Every structure is written in structure tokens, then in C-alpha cells.
Amino acid sequence: MDLKQIQYFIALFEDGSVTRAAKRLNIVQPALSMQISKLETELNSQLFERGPHGMTPTDAARQMYRLYLPIMRDIDHAREQLSRHDVIVTGRISLGMVASEAQSVLPESLALFNALYPHVEVSVADGFSAQLIDAVEAGRLDAAIINRPRGRLSLDTSPLVVEEMVLVTSAEHGPALPDTMTASALTELELVLPTRRNGLRGVLDAALLNADIVIKPQFEIDLLTTIVQFVEQSSIATIMPRVVVQRKVDDGLLRATPISAPRIVRHIVCVSHPKRPIGPATTELIDIIADQIRRVTTGIEIADPDPANGNQA
Incomplete structure (x- = not known):
């Protein structure tokens, strides 16, 4: 396995199409296919399911993507730093994040960023989406x-990640569930959810409303860490983005069950003021955070599957 093969694999994983990935890499399609086949032979594992709608990654591919993406980023960063070793980047970044992301991936993201930009000061605030929008508009962030957001903004908006929301139960105390839950079956469960002030609740309610499904939680709590701890210790279930609970799922403390009919996702975006363009260091920190989200929630789509949606929720 060499760096070129890993680069080809990552491009194909993210683009889901040999045609798009080859165009992105500026190579011919047979060359890409040959390198992926060699990689599969070397690993003795199939990485993609070939189908009429593109290349679908296998579980082995998802694991490989999670492991190798940060390594490739580190290599790219090292090359960049070596090429501009005489330049010291300084300054201050003021960034806002919804709590679910800040609690999940921020520590690792800041550690990676600090290794690259040790002279840049970083201030991070968390809160509800509406509060953070106001802070960006006012220049505080x-x-x-x-x-x-559901409506259009005067701010510049860039899509980052599309995250799956899953049904979460305690591995020890939770009810027995099928491998996949239909959204209509959620009405039969005792649930704890964020309040309606929370953007996560808005995403959930909007998706279920479109399917003519109404759920009434037994508990409403805005502290996500409290919700997760409550679920872990009880038979109560919740619905959360996978990034919030994946580590406890990996540790065997929680179960995360996919939801279908409809599948529920939330769209994570970055907003900034059009009259105050963000600098390269801020862009780098945002990219690192987005990569960390993708690393935790391997296999989730990376871009908005329907760009025509614009800023609509």
C-alpha cells in the first residue's frame, strides 16, 4: 500500500463514482480502478460494492477511511508547513459551535490545530444555532x-457535513429493538429529547412532520450530556446525531439504531459574514472540525445531497 493508492481510495470513497473520482484526481478511470483492485487484493478485502448507481463502500472501506483520512491530512499539513517553514501564522480566531459538535469533536480538533498553528489564539463559544447566527452578524464571532437554518440568511453559508440521526438506547437497560426502526415506531417508545429551542429538535420534528408522524417525549432536556447519561442508565430512549453517541456505542454502553421511513439527517453548515471574510487559519480549523465529525461518523454523506435545497432545513 502506498500514498497514491490511499489518495485514490479516499477520492473514490468521498465521490462514490469512478468517473467523478478520476476527474478529481486528473487520471483516467482504468488507472483508478486498477489501483483500487490492487489495494483490495493486498488487503484481502472488498472495499466497494459495484452497482448501477456508483460505488458503495463496505464496512472495511468505512474503517479504512476513518483510520487513513487523518493520516493523509497530517501528511498534507506537513508538506504545507515544510514549504512555508519561514512563515509564522499568528492571530486570533473566534468560533461558535452548536453544543452537540463542540462536546463531541472539539478537543481532538483543537489539539490537531494547535500542532499546526501554535501561535494562533482560539476562542470557542457554544450555543443554539440562532444565538450563534446573531453573534456572527454582530461581529462577536x-x-x-x-x-x-430553515430560512435564508444574509450570511455566507457553506455546507460541511450531513449527519445521520439515530435512535439511542442503553446497552444494559434499553428495550430490545430490531436492526432498523421505522420512524412510525418511535411513537411507541418512551423518549427524552431536547426542547423545541434546540436545533436538533427542530430537525427531528420537521422530518417527522413531513411523514405525518408526531412524537411526544416524556422528558425534555437541553443538556445533551445529561440526555446521554440518562439514557445510558435507564430504559428511556433518545434520538441524537451519531457523532454525539458514537464513542459510547463503540465502548458498548449505548446502542445506536438507524431510523428509516424517513431517514432523519441534519445538515451542518458554517456561517460567516460576507463583509468579514474568514482567514486561512479559521478555514483550516473549520476543515479539521468537519474532518473529525466525518471520522467519528464514518460512512455518513459529506456534502448536501440536494444542493438545490439552499438554506432550507
């Missing part, structure tokens, strides 16, 4: 990572 350079940018904010938020749930995609």
Missing part, C-alpha cells in the same frame, strides 16, 4: 458551525 468570526464564523459559526451550526445546524442549517
Whole structure:
């Protein structure tokens, strides 16, 4: 396995199409296919399911993507730093984040960023999406990572990640569930959810409303860490973005069950003021955070699957 093969694999994983990935890499399609086949032979594992609608990654591919993406980023960063070793980047970044992302991936993201930009000061505030939008508009924040708002904004908006929301139960105390839950079956469960002030609740309610499904939680709590702890210790279930609970799922403390009919996702975007463009260091920190989200929630789509949606929730 060499760096070129890993680069080809990552491009194909993210683009889901040999045609698009080859165009992105500026190579011919047979060359890409040959390198992926060699990689599969070397690993003795199939990485993609070939189908009429593109290349679908297998579980082995998802694991490989999670492991190798940060390594490739580190290599790219090292090359960049070596090419501009005489330049010291300084300054201050003021970033806002919705709490679900800040609690999940911020520590690792800041550690990676600090290794690259040790002379840049970083201030991070968390809050609800509406609060963070106001702070960006007022100039108190350079940018904010938020749930995609339902209406159009005067701010510049860039899509970052599309995250799956899953049904979460305690591995020890939770009810027995099928491998996949239909959204209509959620009405039969005792649930704890964020309040309606929280953007996560808005995403959930909007998706269920479109399917003519109404759920009434037994508990409403805005502290996500409290919700997760409550679920872990009880038979109560919740619905959360996978990034919030994946580590406890990996540790065997929680179960995360996919939801279908409809599948529920939330769109994470970055907002900034059009008259105050963000600098390269801020862009780098946002990219690192988005990569960390993708790393935790391997296999989730990376871009908005329907760009025509614009800023609509």
C-alpha cells in the first residue's frame, strides 16, 4: 500500500463514482480502478460494492477511511508547513459551535490545530444555532458551525457535513429493538429529547412532520450530556446525531439504531459574514472540525445531497 493508492481510495470513497473520482484526481478511470483492485487484493478485502448507481463502500472501506483520512491530512499539513517553514501564522480566531459538535469533536480538533498553528489564539463559544447566527452578524464571532437554518440568511453559508440521526438506547437497560426502526415506531417508545429551542429538535420534528408522524417525549432536556447519561442508565430512549453517541456505542454502553421511513439527517453548515471574510487559519480549523465529525461518523454523506435545497432545513 502506498500514498497514491490511499489518495485514490479516499477520492473514490468521498465521490462514490469512478468517473467523478478520476476527474478529481486528473487520471483516467482504468488507472483508478486498477489501483483500487490492487489495494483490495493486498488487503484481502472488498472495499466497494459495484452497482448501477456508483460505488458503495463496505464496512472495511468505512474503517479504512476513518483510520487513513487523518493520516493523509497530517501528511498534507506537513508538506504545507515544510514549504512555508519561514512563515509564522499568528492571530486570533473566534468560533461558535452548536453544543452537540463542540462536546463531541472539539478537543481532538483543537489539539490537531494547535500542532499546526501554535501561535494562533482560539476562542470557542457554544450555543443554539440562532444565538450563534446573531453573534456572527454582530461581529462577536468570526464564523459559526451550526445546524442549517430553515430560512435564508444574509450570511455566507457553506455546507460541511450531513449527519445521520439515530435512535439511542442503553446497552444494559434499553428495550430490545430490531436492526432498523421505522420512524412510525418511535411513537411507541418512551423518549427524552431536547426542547423545541434546540436545533436538533427542530430537525427531528420537521422530518417527522413531513411523514405525518408526531412524537411526544416524556422528558425534555437541553443538556445533551445529561440526555446521554440518562439514557445510558435507564430504559428511556433518545434520538441524537451519531457523532454525539458514537464513542459510547463503540465502548458498548449505548446502542445506536438507524431510523428509516424517513431517514432523519441534519445538515451542518458554517456561517460567516460576507463583509468579514474568514482567514486561512479559521478555514483550516473549520476543515479539521468537519474532518473529525466525518471520522467519528464514518460512512455518513459529506456534502448536501440536494444542493438545490439552499438554506432550507
